[in-house]
Amino acid sequence: MKPPKSFTDLRELSTEIHHLNSALALLHWDQETYMPAGGINPRSHQISILSTLIHEKKTSRKFKQCLQKLVHMPSGKPKVKGLSKIHLAMLREWHKDFNRAGKLPASFIETFSQVTSEASQIWAAAKKENNFKIFAPFLEKIIGLCRKKAEIYGFEDHPYDALLETYEPCMTTRKIDVIFGGLQKQLTALLKKITAAKQIDDRFLHRKVSDEKQLELANWLVANLPADPAYTRLDLSAHPFSTALHPHDSRITTRVLPNAFMSNLLSxxxxxxxSFYEMGLSTEYWGTPIGEATSLSIHESQSRLWETIIGRGLPFWTHFYPQMKKKLPLLKNIPLDKFYRSLNKVQPSLIRVEADEVTYCLHVIVRFEIEKALIEGKLSVADLPEAWNAKMKEYLGVTPTNDAQGCLQDIHWSLGDFGYFPTYALGNLFAAHFFSAFSKQHPDWEKKVEQGELAFIRDWLKVNIHQWGRMYNSEELAKRVTGKALSEKAYCSYLKKKYAKIYKF
Amino acid sequence: MKPPKSFTDLRELSTEIHHLNSALALLHWDQETYMPAGGINPRSHQISILSTLIHEKKTSRKFKQCLQKLVHMPSGKPKVKGLSKIHLAMLREWHKDFNRAGKLPASFIETFSQVTSEASQIWAAAKKENNFKIFAPFLEKIIGLCRKKAEIYGFEDHPYDALLETYEPCMTTRKIDVIFGGLQKQLTALLKKITAAKQIDDRFLHRKVSDEKQLELANWLVANLPADPAYTRLDLSAHPFSTALHPHDSRITTRVLPNAFMSNLLSxxxxxxxSFYEMGLSTEYWGTPIGEATSLSIHESQSRLWETIIGRGLPFWTHFYPQMKKKLPLLKNIPLDKFYRSLNKVQPSLIRVEADEVTYCLHVIVRFEIEKALIEGKLSVADLPEAWNAKMKEYLGVTPTNDAQGCLQDIHWSLGDFGYFPTYALGNLFAAHFFSAFSKQHPDWEKKVEQGELAFIRDWLKVNIHQWGRMYNSEELAKRVTGKALSEKAYCSYLKKKYAKIYKF
Known part of the structure; x- marks a missing residue:
C-alpha cells in the first residue's frame, strides 16, 4: 500500500532534517581539520544557529501535525492500517524522537548549553593546572541539571536510566549493573593472571616515527581496507574521529604521535x-530513522571490532606485517610474534584512552559506578577524587598521583554527558557478541584474513547489522544476530583465550 | 541614540542569515576541495535545502515586520529619527534586499533553478562534443526566463539593467555602453601596436613543473603576502576560487597546470x-550589509589589482624573482627583464580565462554586446555562433575554429547569469581607477614593493575600500576614493604606459 500523504510529508521533513544535520556535521569536521584558527568564533555561531534550526524542525508544528495524522498521541499506536513493517518502524521511531525532543523546555536547553560551555573551558584549565577545586562547583551544577533532565524525561526505576536513554535507548542501570558486575570480576581476575606472567618488552613500538612516515602508513592501511575511496577520506585532527554526511560521504581522521605509531594505525x-557502519546504512531509507545507526554502543561495537578483534589480531598482521616491515625499517629485526604480543601488551594505566583491551572496560566501569553514585546523590562532588582513586586501585591496581590523571582526565562530565561512558564498554561486549556469531558462520575467517581478505567481514556486518538502522534496538539486534541476549560472556571468553596464548598461562 | 528593538531584532536576523550563508559557503568550498566524489548527490540536497531556508528567512514575515516598523513601505524612507549614518545605511540596504528578494515568485525561482540545472549539464556535453545545436533550445529558454526576470524586477531604461543590478547595483546598460565603447577602441588600437612590434619568446613559462614544486611555490608566495595565516588558507581545486565565511575565515584555492606554473601563482x-577584501570587511558590522562587499565589480577590482597591477608588475618581481629563481632551476638563465616581459606577453587568443591584460576586456566586451542583443531580441540564438565569431574577429583579430572554443566556452549563460560578464571588465577599470589615487598618495610605492613591502597596499585598500562594505555603492566609492566617476581612462593609461615599455614603441 502506498503510504498516506502525511507519511510522505513527514518523511520529506525528516530527510530535510538529516540533510541539515549533514551540513552541521561538516561544520564540525572542518573545525577539527582545516578551519583557520581565527574561524572558531564565527564557527560556534554557525553551529549554534544551525543546531537551533534543526531542533525547531524536529519539534515543529508541521512534524506534530503529520505525526498526529498517523499515530495516536501520546501512545504512538498507529492510526493508519496497511503500512509496511519498515514504515511502521519509521513511525515508531519518529514518534519516540518527537516526544523526547519536545520534553526539554527551550529555557532548560539554553541553561544546560551555557553551563556546559563554560564548564568545559573551566575543565580544560582545571586539568591543565591539576586543580579539581575550580571545576567542582561547575560539576555540581551539571549534576543538578542532569538530575533535573532525568526528571523531565521521566524514568521508572532509576534516574540514570533516563540519561542512558539518550545514548543507548534500551539499556537500563539495572541491566548494566548485572553485566558490568560479572565483567569487572572476570577482567580483574584475568588481569591478575597477566600481571603474574612474564612481561612483554614493547619498547620498539615507542620509537620515534616521523609524521610523514606515519601518514604514509595510515594511507597505506586505508588503501587496503574494504572501502570505496569515492565514499570516504582520511585526514588529520588533534583527536581521531569519524563523521558521516551520508553513506556515500563518510570521513575519518587520525593523529600522529611521534612515539606511538601504532596508536595512529589502530585509530x-x-x-x-x-565509517563502515555509516557506509553500510541503507541509502534507500536514508533520511529516516531506519537509515540511522541504532545506538552509540552498536556504533562503538563496529569500531572496536575492527580496531581490536581484527586489528589487534594475529591473522590481520600475518598478512600486513611483512608489508609494513618493508615500509618501516625499525621493524627489521622484530619477528611477527614479538610484534603481535607487543601490540597486545597489557599494562594497567591511569588513562582510559591509552588502555589495552583487558583494562579498558575496567576504566569504564569505574566511571559508570561513580556517575551512578553522583546522580543518586550517594557520592558528593567533594569526595569524587578520593572515590575515583579508590576504585582505580581496587579494579586496576593503580592509583593516580594527581587529579589531572585521575577524575579530571575526560571531558565528558564537563559537557554534561552523563550516561555516555557505559557505551564504551558495551561496544566491546557487543563486538565480541556479534563476532561469536560471525566466526561460527565463517569458521575459516582467520585463514581468509591471513590472505588479506577483509571485505567478507564488512559484508557480513552490513547484512546483519548496518543495513537495519533503527529497525531494531540494540537488544533486539543482539538476539537476532546471535540468538542470545547481550552478556559479558563472549567478550570475556575472547579475552581469556587470546591472552592465555599471549601470556602463556 | 540606541536603535529601537525592531532594529536590533532585524540586525540579529540579518546576522543569523549571514551565518547560515557561511555554512552554505563551506558546503561549496568542501565540494570543490575535499568532498569524496560520492558525496555529490547528497551535497546538492544539502545546498538546496539550506539555500531555501536562507531565502525563507530573507523574505520572512519577521524580516518584513521589523522593517515595516523602521521604514515606510515601499519607499524605504526611515520612520525612526536619530539613527546614525551607518544604521541608516543598513536600513537602506536591508530594504533594498528585502524588496528584491520578494519580487521573484517561488514558482519562478524553481523553474529557473530547474532549467539552469539541466542546461548546465547540457552545456558541458555541448562544449565537449562541440555541438551548439543541443544547447541552443536551452539557451533560448534561459533567455526567455531572463527577460521575464527583468520584467518582474522592473527597469526604467533597458531590460538588461534589471539583470545587471543583481551583480552591480548602480550600473546601467547605457553607462556601460559609453565606458566599453571607449575601452574597446583604445584596446583594439593598443593591440594593433603590440601586434606590429617584435614578439616575445615566452616558451620557458610553459615548461613542465611538477605538482609538488608548484605547490611549494604557491605556499611560498602565500607566506609572503600580507595576510594573517590564522585567518586564511590555501587549497587545491579544479578551478581557483575564493570564499569567505567571515573576515577571520577567508579561504582561497589554486590549481596546478603542468605547463603553466605562472598561471598557478597568478591565481x-x-x-x-x-580574500583581502573579505578579510578587510568590518568585523563590527559583519552580519549586516555594511559588513558585505559592495558589488562584484569592486570585488573583482581587488583581485585584479593584486593579480595584474601588483602581481604582473616589475617592482613585485624585482623583489620576488631572485627568490623564485632559487626554487625553480628552469629559470636559471632567464634574467628578470625577460621574465617580466614574458609574463606580460600579449597575444590575442580564443579563450577569455587565458587572456592577457590587454585582450581580457575585449573578450568581455564581446560577451556584453552579445548578451545585450540576445536580451533585446536583436540577435537570435541560432545566429549566436556567427555573431560571436564576427565580433572576435573584429575586436581581437582571431576567429574560433569551433564553438567549443567560441560561444560555448563559458558556463555562465547555462546558469542564467546574464549581466555577470561586464563585472569582469569593470573590475579591471575600478582597479586602475583606485590605483591611480593610491599611487598619488604613495609616490614611492614601487620602491617599497621592490623591498617586498606589500602590507601598506593592503592597508590602504582596507581603509579606502574594504571597510566600507555596502555603505557606498561602487559609483560613490569610486568618487570618494579618486574624486572622479569611473571611466576607462585610468586603465587605458596604465596599459598604454606599461606595454609601450614592454614592447618598446
Missing part, C-alpha cells in the same frame, strides 16, 4: 569501523 | 586579492 582501524 | 594573487 585508523577504529574510525574505519565507525 | 594565488588573484584569489588573495578577493
Amino acid at each position: 585508523v582501524l577504529h574510525e574505519a569501523g565507525h | 594565488v594573487l588573484h584569489e588573495a586579492g578577493h
